[in-house]
Amino acid sequence: MSEQERQETNTDNSETYPLVALKNMVVFPRTRMTLAVAREKSVRAVEEAMIQSEHLLVAASQRDPEIDNPQPKDIYPTGTLVEVTTLHRQPDGSFQMLLSGIRRVQIEEYDELEPYLRVRVTTPQEIHTRDPQADALVRHATNLFERYAQLNRRFSVEDINSIVALKSAARLSDMLAAHLVTDPEQQQDLLETMNPLARLEKICVIMGNEIEILELEATIRNRVRSQVDHTQKEFYLREQLRAIQEELGMETSNEVSELLARLNEKSMPPDITARVRKEIDRLERTPPQSAEIAIMRSYIDWLLALPWTERSDDSFSIDHSRRILDEDHYGLEGIKERIIEFLAVRELRQKLALRDGHSRRESQGQILCFIGPPGVGKTSLGRSIARALTRKFARISLGGVHDEAEIRGHRRTYVGALPGRIIQSMKTVGVRNPVFLLDEIDKLSAEYRGDPAAALLEVLDPEQNSNFTDHYLEVPFDLSEVFFICTGNVKYQIPRALADRMDIIDLPGYMLEEKVNIGLRHLLPAVLAEHGLAPEQLKIPQSVMQQIVTGYTREAGVRNLERQLATICRKAARRIIEKPDSHLRLTSNSLEQYLGTPRYSESPIVQKTQVGVAMGLAVTEIGGILLPVEVATMTGKGELLITGQLGDVMRESAYAALSYIRSRAEELQIDPNFQDSTDLHIHMPENALPKDGPSAGITIATALISALTGRPIRPGIAMTGEITLRGRVLGIGGLKEKVLAAHHANIYHLLIPLENKKDLAEIPAKIRQRINFIIVDSMDQVIEATLLEMPNTAKSRERDDKDIPLMRPLHLDERESATRERKLLRPITPDDEQHKDEDSEHEHPPLIIPPSERLSGESYPHTPA
Numbered sequence: 037m038s039e040q041e042r043q044e045t046n047t048d049n050s051e052t053y054p055l056v057a058l059k060n061m062v063v064f065p066r067t068r069m070t071l072a073v074a075r076e077k078s079v080r081a082v083e084e085a086m087i088q089s090e091h092l093l094v095a096a097s098q099r100d101p102e103i104d105n106p107q108p109k110d111i112y113p114t115g116t117l118v119e120v121t122t123l124h125r126q127p128d129g130s131f132q133m134l135l136s137g138i139r140r141v142q143i144e145e146y147d148e149l150e151p152y153l154r155v156r157v158t159t160p161q162e163i164h165t166r167d168p169q170a171d172a173l174v175r176h177a178t179n180l181f182e183r184y185a186q187l188n189r190r191f192s193v194e195d196i197n198s199i200v201a202l203k204s205a206a207r208l209s210d211m212l213a214a215h216l217v218t219d220p221e222q223q224q225d226l227l228e229t230m231n232p233l234a235r236l237e238k239i240c241v242i243m244g245n246e247i248e249i250l251e252l253e254a255t256i257r258n259r260v261r262s263q264v265d266h267t268q269k270e271f272y273l274r275e276q277l278r279a280i281q282e283e284l285g286m287e288t289s290n291e292v293s294e295l296l297a298r299l300n301e302k303s304m305p306p307d308i309t310a311r312v313r314k315e316i317d318r319l320e321r322t323p324p325q326s327a328e329i330a331i332m333r334s335y336i337d338w339l340l341a342l343p344w345t346e347r348s349d350d351s352f353s354i355d356h357s358r359r360i361l362d363e364d365h366y367g368l369e370g371i372k373e374r375i376i377e378f379l380a381v382r383e384l385r386q387k388l389a390l391r392d393g394h395s396r397r398e399s400q401g402q403i404l405c406f407i408g409p410p411g412v413g414k415t416s417l418g419r420s421i422a423r424a425l426t427r428k429f430a431r432i433s434l435g436g437v438h439d440e441a442e443i444r445g446h447r448r449t450y451v452g453a454l455p456g457r458i459i460q461s462m463k464t465v466g467v468r469n470p471v472f473l474l475d476e477i478d479k480l481s482a483e484y485r486g487d488p489a490a491a492l493l494e495v496l497d498p499e500q501n502s503n504f505t506d507h508y509l510e511v512p513f514d515l516s517e518v519f520f521i522c523t524g525n526v527k528y529q530i531p532r533a534l535a536d537r538m539d540i541i542d543l544p545g546y547m548l549e550e551k552v553n554i555g556l557r558h559l560l561p562a563v564l565a566e567h568g569l570a571p572e573q574l575k576i577p578q579s580v581m582q583q584i585v586t587g588y589t590r591e592a593g594v595r596n597l598e599r600q601l602a603t604i605c606r607k608a609a610r611r612i613i614e615k616p617d618s619h620l621r622l623t624s625n626s627l628e629q630y631l632g633t634p635r636y637s638e639s640p641i642v643q644k645t646q647v648g649v650a651m652g653l654a655v656t657e658i659g660g661i662l663l664p665v666e667v668a669t670m671t672g673k674g675e676l677l678i679t680g681q682l683g684d685v686m687r688e689s690a691y692a693a694l695s696y697i698r699s700r701a702e703e704l705q706i707d708p709n710f711q712d713s714t715d716l717h718i719h720m721p722e723n724a725l726p727k728d729g730p731s732a733g734i735t736i737a738t739a740l741i742s743a744l745t746g747r748p749i750r751p752g753i754a755m756t757g758e759i760t761l762r763g764r765v766l767g768i769g770g771l772k773e774k775v776l777a778a779h780h781a782n783i784y785h786l787l788i789p790l791e792n793k794k795d796l797a798e799i800p801a802k803i804r805q806r807i808n809f810i811i812v813d814s815m816d817q818v819i820e821a822t823l824l825e826m827p828n829t830a831k832s833r834e835r836d837d838k839d840i841p842l843m844r845p846l847h848l849d850e851r852e853s854a855t856r857e858r859k860l861l862r863p864i865t866p867d868d869e870q871h872k873d874e875d876s877e878h879e880h881p882p883l884i885i886p887p888s889e890r891l892s893g894e895s896y897p898h899t900p901a
């Protein structure tokens with residue numbers, strides 16, 4: 037006991053009370069508490085207090101709670117005088133009672149030890165000070181308490197309010213000690229501390245520590261809770277989501293597991309698998325109402341559907357391939373040979389590459405490309421090659437593709453985005469090594485929105501196509517095992533970079549006899565089957581097939597023939613339904629019942645000479661065509677009018693021809709000043725097709741000279757060749773197509789430039805036998821071969837009979853050509869090479885190769901006119 041506290045003690049008024057020893061607890065003055073009393077001595081003490089001491093007794097703590105029968109030395113000398121306010125005797129004889137602390141007492145001595153303890157006590161004096169320091173301390177203590185209560189949450193609002201309302205340090209300190217302090221030794225210490233301020237200070241220290249601990253606990257708790265909260269929140273939201281989805285009948289979870297199952301079954305390169313897994317994850321995490329869901333799902337679908345590793349076994353044998361090609365196509369001997377050679381080389385390179393341990397892609401060579409007019413079998417050859425190699429077949433048409441995205445796809449950010457056509461076809465075909473036909477590669481246009489040709493280059497180039505990246509897919513797809521074949525109508529429109537990588541095979545068109553055979557052996561059986569007819573139900577004899585070809589079609593290929601046969605089959609089908617057991621056999625006479633009157637006639641043409649009309653030839657997308665040039669002269673002032681949708685190059689040819697004529701006017705017996713009084717009109721009427729190119733040069737010149745001199749042009753003659761200002765004739769392109777067109781139109785005399793003489797070897801022998809090739813390299817030769825002398829002159833009569841026998845001249849109306857089918861196609865004049873050498877004058881007459889002579893090698897007979 038401190039010096040100061042000793043002074044507070046008042047030893048005068050000592051009293052005696054029964055004593056109850058407390059275990060592990062202290063009763064503070066001015067506080068209440070319940071107490072259970074069971075020990076014999078304590079029970080007796082309580083009874084004594086109730087009877088003898090006005091319900092008052094002394095409660096003091098044992099030093100050691102383990103001792104059952106404490107002696108005076110075992111009990112702290114400072115205790116509390118308490119009043120028993122309520123008492124319940126329990127059935128076992130113990131008491132349950134409510135105590136009210138009155139004041140601190142000091143035990144002076146023990147009066148009795150048996151049957152209960154009785155002590156003499158004195159009351160130490162408490163000092164009550166109310167100075168600013170005490171007020172500050174009280175306020176500090178109440179603040180701390182409030183904070184403590186906040187953290188601890190053990191106190192009711194009333195408790196807190198009643199405690200905070202206490203202004204006296206003595207009462208506040210006891211109250212706080214009773215409510216806050218739990219350690220019995222600390223409690224005892226506080227009980228022994230008589231100075232209320234000192235007591236309060238001690239309590240403040242205890243509260244401060246407690247608060248610190250509680251705060252620490254709170255932060256730890258918060259931290260832990262926030263972690264738990266997060267996972268719980270997610271769990272909770274997911275559950276809700278699932279519930280909503282179930283409500284809406286959407287089963288995302290099923291879908292995800294289905295996608296995962298597909299992923300497991302699908303064989304893909306590891307990086308693609310990883311990518312798909314990631315996307316499925318993302319899909320799962322995306323709320324179902326999100327607009328992105330559909331996009332994500334179809335993206336995953338695409339990745340899962342593509343043939344990343346699937347391939348069909350491909351086999352190659354020359355015999356098998358040859359057999360298949362022969363089965364599917366009549367004729368085309370040279371072409372089939374080239375295809376077989378191409379396939380053989382490809383096979384060898386592949387073997388070599390595999391042996392050297394290269395990947396398959398390095399074994400790839402050129403790209404095969406078929407060029408020719410419609411209906412000559414380009415697409416069907418592609419299909420045959422697939423069959424020959426036992427590969428699957430895919431095909432896209434590039435006609436009119438002008439947007440790069442059609443090849444390479446749209447980015448997924450684009451509304452309604454899809455992969456490009458290449459990837460779409462790969463998905464459809466389902467293997468990574470199909471034969472892939474790119475039809476109409478010449479119709480590819482690079483107008484706007486990227487360059488489809490560049491994208492296509494990436495597809496076709498073996499260096500790049502193992503990593504072909506579609507904008508939609510984003511991941512590279514390996515196209516290196518695809519066997520690409522291109523087709524087109526004309527070479528000249530294929531983008532250069534593409535053409536460079538191609539092995540181009542020309543299919544110029546068929547001759548009559550070939551068409552008849554194709555019709556009989558291939559088209560008719562297929563068309564019959566298509567119309568549900570058995571072969572014996574409709575028979576078409578060879579002679580009738582020939583009539584169909586000549587009377588109802590005029591084309592390089594067999595498209596129209598196929599169509600005519602379909603028309604016949606439709607009509608036949610109807611008759612067979614009407615008379616079920618009938619077997620039809622077409623005859624020359626009945627043909628008109630099926631197809632109407634013939635559209636074309638092969639009948640001999642009126643031998644008619646014309647002035648100012650010369651027959652030229654051009655190559656267009658539908659093959660070679662006849663291109664007449666008409667010239668009219670009118671009185672005027674030297675104006676030149678050119679019509680008929682001519683391109684710039686063709687116009688320039690017309691000016692060149694005119695300049696040539698003016699420079700040679702005298703020799704040609706034309707008035708050198710003809711332009712002072714004459715207007716000229718050049719027109720190329722052929723079906724209003726746009727035309728261009730220099731190969732009509734000599735035709736224009738011939739028509740002009742004829743018109744200006746009045747000399748008629750020999751009937752049945754056609755010509756092709758570029759003209760120079762000096763009157764030289766330069767070579768042209770597309771000779772084969774032009775010859776074929778002339779052949780179909782029954783032209784028997786054909787002027788061709790000397791430069792093209794070498795190309796004659798490529799012309800089928802049958803045609804070479806029928807056409808009279810006149811080889812020219814100067815305008816003089818052209819004039820000599822084409823223009824008749826003025827009628828009535830002796831010279832003319834003489835020539836006419838001697839030289840070129842007038843065979844079957846062309847009737848102009850007969851030209852009604854197959855071109856009507858494709859109105860907007862532009863005839864191409866392929867020949868844009870520049871010729872430098874213009875000076876040589878050739879005076880020798882044209883070289884005429886009569887039809888009777890067989891052409892072989894370079895030995896063309898010279899027959900001077």
Ligand SMILES: Nc1ncnc2c1ncn2[C@@H]1O[C@H](COP(=O)(O)OP(=O)(O)OP(=O)(O)O)[C@@H](O)[C@H]1O
Pocket residue numbers: 364365366367368408409410411412413414415416417523524525554558559593594595598
């Ligand atoms: N030599 C041939 N033997 C048998 N059938 C042929 C032959 N040539 C063409 N055909 C048939 O003619 C039809 C038209 O041929 P295909 O469609 O291959 O022509 P194409 O050259 O691709 O024409 P386009 O340029 O219009 O696409 C097909 O039914 C094809 O089988």
Ligand SMILES: [Mg+2]
Pocket residue numbers: 414415416475523
């Ligand atoms: Mg085709």
